[in-house]
Every structure is written in C-alpha cells, then in structure tokens.
Amino acid sequence: MRIQTRTQVAIIGAGPSGLLLGQLLHKHGIDNVILERQTGEYVLGRVRAGVIEQVTIDLLDEAGVGARMHADGLVHEGVQICVDGVRHRISFKEMTGKAVMVYGQTEITKDLMDGRAAVGAPTIYAAYDVALHDISSEKPRVTFRADGKEQELLCDFIAGCDGFHGISRKTVAPTAITAHERVYPLGWLGVLSDTPPVSDELIYVRHPLGFALCSMRSPTRSRYYIQCSLAEDIESWPDERFWEELKPRLDQEARDRLVTGPSIEKSIAPLRSFVAEPMRFGRLFLAGDAAHIVPPTGAKGLNLAASDVRYLSQAFIEHYAEKSDAGLDHYSDRALARVWKAERFSWWMTMLMHRISDNSFDHKIQLAELDYLFRSKAAMTVFAENYVGLPY
Numbered sequence: 001m002r003i004q005t006r007t008q009v010a011i012i013g014a015g016p017s018g019l020l021l022g023q024l025l026h027k028h029g030i031d032n033v034i035l036e037r038q039t040g041e042y043v044l045g046r047v048r049a050g051v052i053e054q055v056t057i058d059l060l061d062e063a064g065v066g067a068r069m070h071a072d073g074l075v076h077e078g079v080q081i082c083v084d085g086v087r088h089r090i091s092f093k094e095m096t097g098k099a100v101m102v103y104g105q106t107e108i109t110k111d112l113m114d115g116r117a118a119v120g121a122p123t124i125y126a127a128y129d130v131a132l133h134d135i136s137s138e139k140p141r142v143t144f145r146a147d148g149k150e151q152e153l154l155c156d157f158i159a160g161c162d163g164f165h166g167i168s169r170k171t172v173a174p175t176a177i178t179a180h181e182r183v184y185p186l187g188w189l190g191v192l193s194d195t196p197p198v199s200d201e202l203i204y205v206r207h208p209l210g211f212a213l214c215s216m217r218s219p220t221r222s223r224y225y226i227q228c229s230l231a232e233d234i235e236s237w238p239d240e241r242f243w244e245e246l247k248p249r250l251d252q253e254a255r256d257r258l259v260t261g262p263s264i265e266k267s268i269a270p271l272r273s274f275v276a277e278p279m280r281f282g283r284l285f286l287a288g289d290a291a292h293i294v295p296p297t298g299a300k301g302l303n304l305a306a307s308d309v310r311y312l313s314q315a316f317i318e319h320y321a322e323k324s325d326a327g328l329d330h331y332s333d334r335a336l337a338r339v340w341k342a343e344r345f346s347w348w349m350t351m352l353m354h355r356i357s358d359n360s361f362d363h364k365i366q367l368a369e370l371d372y373l374f375r376s377k378a379a380m381t382v383f384a385e386n387y388v389g390l391p392y
C-alpha cells in the first residue's frame with residue numbers, strides 16, 4: 001500500500017535552491033514538502049561556494065535566516081588578481097558602490113536547515129527512487145520510497161531543485177528541452193584548511209603553471225584551489241603535494257604569508273558551462289544547478305540558484321495570493337536572461353585565467369586582456385559590475 005499525502009509545492013532537492021525556495025514559500029503561507037535523496041549530514045558535508053552577492057544576502061534576509069551570515073560573514077570590497085607573480089586590485093566599492101560577502105555554502109545550508117526545522121516545515125531526507133509524474137497535467141505527483149515505505153505526494157506544482165545530476169530535468173522528454181554545453185578540459189582541486197588566509201581579499205591567480213585561487217571561510221580558515229587535469233586522482237594528492245603546487249603560482253608576498261597545514265577537506269570539481277532551455281515544463285519548474293551550471297571562476301553558481309528562486313517564489317506567491325499566473329508564465333524567460341549573462345562572465349573569466357592550451361597566441365591574448373583590464377576604468381567597471389552581481 002502506498003502512503004498518499006498532499007502539498008501545494010513539491011520541492012525536489014534540499015540544496016540551497018530547494019531549502020531557500022521552501023523557506024520563502026513557507027513565509028507566505030504556501031505549503032511545501034522537500035524530498036532529498038541524501039541524508040542531512042551528507043548535504044552539510046559538501047564544501048562548495050564561498051562568495052555571495054548582495055541580492056543573495058537580501059534573499060537570505062527575506063527568508064529570515066540572515067542573522068549568522070551578518071555576524072560571521074566577511075564583507076569584501078574588492079578582489080585581487082595576480083598575473084605571473086604581480087598582484088593587482090579591483091575595487092568593487094569604487095567601481096560600483098557595492099561589495100560581496102564571503103560566507104560558505106555549508107553555513108548557508110545549515111542556516112536554511114535550522115530555519116526550516118524551527119518552523120516545522122517537512123523535509124524528507126533519504127528519499128529514494130524519486131519519480132515525477134503527470135507534469136503536463138493539473139495534478140502532478142511525485143512517488144518515492146522513504147523509511148522503507150512506498151509513498152506518493154500529490155501537489156499543484158513541482159520545483160526541480162535537484163542539481164545537475166538530479167531526476168527532474170531527466171524526466172522531461174528530450175525533444176522538449178535544448179541543452180547548451182561547454183566542457184573545459186580541466187578541473188579545480190580544492191583544499192580547506194584551518195590556517196589563516198594569505199590575504200584579506202580573494203586572490204585569483206593566472207600563472208604559466210596554471211590557475212590558482214586563494215579564498216577563505218573565516219580569518220582562521222582558508223580555501224585554496226589549483227587548476228588540475230580531469231584525469232587526476234584525489235588519492236595521489238597528499239597535502240604536501242598540493243602546497244608545493246600552489247606556492248610557485250603565488251606572488252612573493254603571498255608565498256611569504258602562506259601558512260600550510262593539514263587539509264580538512266579535499267575534492268576535485270570539473271569545470272562545465274551548461275544551460276537547459278526552457279526552465280518550465282507544464283507544472284515542473286527547474287531552478288539552480290538542475291537547469292544550469294557555470295564554471296566556479298566567477299563565483300556565480302550559488303548566486304544564480306538564488307536569483308532563480310527569487311523569480312520562482314514570487315511567481316508562486318502571485319499564483320496563490322493574487323490568482324495571477326503571469327509570473328509563472330514569464331519565469332523561464334526572466335530567469336534565463338540573468339543566467340546567460342552570468343554564463344558569459346563565468347566563461348570569460350575561466351578562459352582569461354586558466355592555462356587552457358599550449359598555444360603562445362592564446363597566452364599573449366590572455367595577457368593583453370588582463371593588461372587592458374588593469375589599465376581601463378571602463379574594463380574594471382565591467383568586471384566589478386558582473387562580479388558583485390547584475391541587477392534583477
């Protein structure tokens with residue numbers, strides 16, 4: 001016997017998109033259930049994004065989960081770019097009047113999970129074999145297995161917030177979806193360590209040995225990345241090897257200040273650009289990584305997930321409170337307009353900062369573009385506007 005329950009919006013995935021959407025809908029009295037295939041501990045163990053835009057900060061505040069972020073997050077008014085050992089700074093404040101916040105995705109996820117628990121909204125973790133049905137009808141439903149029982153969730157709408165490898169996008173007939181993709185022949189090897197960061201600001205590094213990034217989570221916790229080949233095996237990267245590869249890519253001051261220590265997390269992320277169009281299929285709406293992926297170079301992945309959620313939550317609120325479907329009808333176009341601009345910036349910054357080919361012409365073009373960036377106020381403004389996040 002299948003256990004049958006009902007909700008207004010069934011949300012697939014308890015990553016940042018699903019949790020944020022759930023919290024915003026709950027605030028407006030819209031019933032929702034989140035189905036997540038992993039356990040809560042597993043979701044919290046994934047180390048991912050670190051930089052959030054003002055629009056994401058505003059949305060977390062609106063969801064009522066911003067207190068810890070304001071207390072512990074680090075406001076960054078600029079970023080540093082190191083080219084072949086020489087560091088340059090781009091001031092967001094001077095160019096745009098705005099700033100970004102360094103606050104880890106793990107912490108955001110925890111704040112959203114705590115917020116959801118506090119209001120008693122249901123999340124079903126370890127929900128297996130999630131399957132979406134009748135998405136083109138007015139009565140979509142989701143079946144799954146949890147606690148060893150077969151279950152069915154009836155709903156008005158389904159929000160597919162289940163990331164790139166999720167089931168939601170795969171449910172759609174291939175003829176109804178257009179995928180645009182670019183896979184880069186490289187990955188980022190990331191290390192988290194309880195050591196003080198080398199600088200008060202992030203340093204993006206372009207070097208003949210390959211890209212590197214010096215980031216942070218707090219004044220005592222650093223996050224570093226180096227460009228690596230996709231063939232790399234994490235087992236062949238003991239901590240010492242990582243630090244040895246990172247050091248020569250940095251400028252002298254950063255090298256002198258670098259404090260190495262044991263890693264508390266280490267992982268490899270492949271770089272990919274991907275957009276699926278449209279983002280709505282009948283009563284199924286895709287949001288976040290389920291619909292699009294950016295390479296992490298511009299720190300846009302999590303922020304795009306948040307902007308999708310902003311459009312989608314407003315559309316659901318309009319549907320239930322004002323009986324208007326205008327927001328739902330325009331969701332895909334509105335979200336994609338912002339997605340493509342972030343895709344462009346992330347692609348551009350990836351191509352600018354990595355060693356992608358051995359062609360000397362490509363290297364010279366990168367150096368010319370970087371030199372132009374540091375000398376032109378117009379170019380720096382373009383960079384800063386995109387990095388802090390384009391307006392909605």
Ligand code: FAD
Binds near residue numbers: 049161165
């Ligand atoms: P996700 O965080 O992927 O969440 C989707 C959730 O759905 C997951 O919890 C998953 O378990 C669940 N799910 C999947 N399938 C199912 C199913 N069948 N049934 C039920 N639940 C399911 N962005 C940056 O800005 N900077 C970074 O440094 C950065 N690093 C990254 C590193 C990695 C390895 C990855 C994968 C992404 C990284 N990103 C980064 C991107 C950023 O983390 C994502 O954009 C962000 O997590 C998107 O949130 P989301 O909720 O849409 O998707």
Ligand code: PHB
Binds near residue numbers: 202223299
């Ligand atoms: C991070 O701190 O993990 C981070 C920061 C900036 C990026 C990507 C990742 O562009």
